[in-house]
Amino acid sequence: MSRRLGPLPEPLLTVLELAQACTLVRGQALLRAGDTWRHAWWVERGALRLYYIDRDGTASNKNFFLEDALFWPITPSLREQPAGFFVEAMEDSLVWALPYAAMAQAMHGISAWAELQYRMLCTLLDDKMQREQAFLQSSARQRYEALLRNHPAWKDRIALKHLASYLGITDVSLSRLRSRMGLIRG
DSSP, rough: OOHHHHHHHHHHHGGGGGEEEEOOOOEEEETTSSSOEEEEEEEEEEEEEEEOOTTTEEEEEEEEEEEEEEEOOSSSHHHOOOOSSSSEESSSSSEEEHHHHHHHHHHHHHHHHHHHHHHHHHHHHHHHHHHHHHHHHHOOOHHHHHHHOOOOHHHHSOOOOHHHHTTTSHHHHHHHHHHTTTTTTO
């Protein structure tokens, strides 16, 4: 695991021994709404989605994680309160689970860890602000074009119905949009 992530601080190398491989099949949940999120996850192979289910039972995708994604419950409320979302494999995946409490304890006081947490929080906030602005000010086409620019691997790995949900449109609307853009040959 550390070979692919690059050089890691010694305290983290020690705690990595606690990491457990989670082999997931497509459709299998890594985290369910109501569970407490207690692990940092690193995706070695596969693709995951983070999604919510609304009061009518409709799933809405919030984010996707492909190979080499590292994510964890970065805020205290994410660690302490039951999750309001699901994390599920979109394809067969290998994910490494590291107990967050052990990782945070091992990394406490290490400036590189504090910097990484700060960068992650900034990235999450920037992404959230940009996504909110896009929903309020951009057309579906503009949102899809931005997705293709910012996440080119997603178009080949993630089902159109999941991309459509992420964009806030139906899969039929996305198919029509792709056709008008000349992205579907028929």
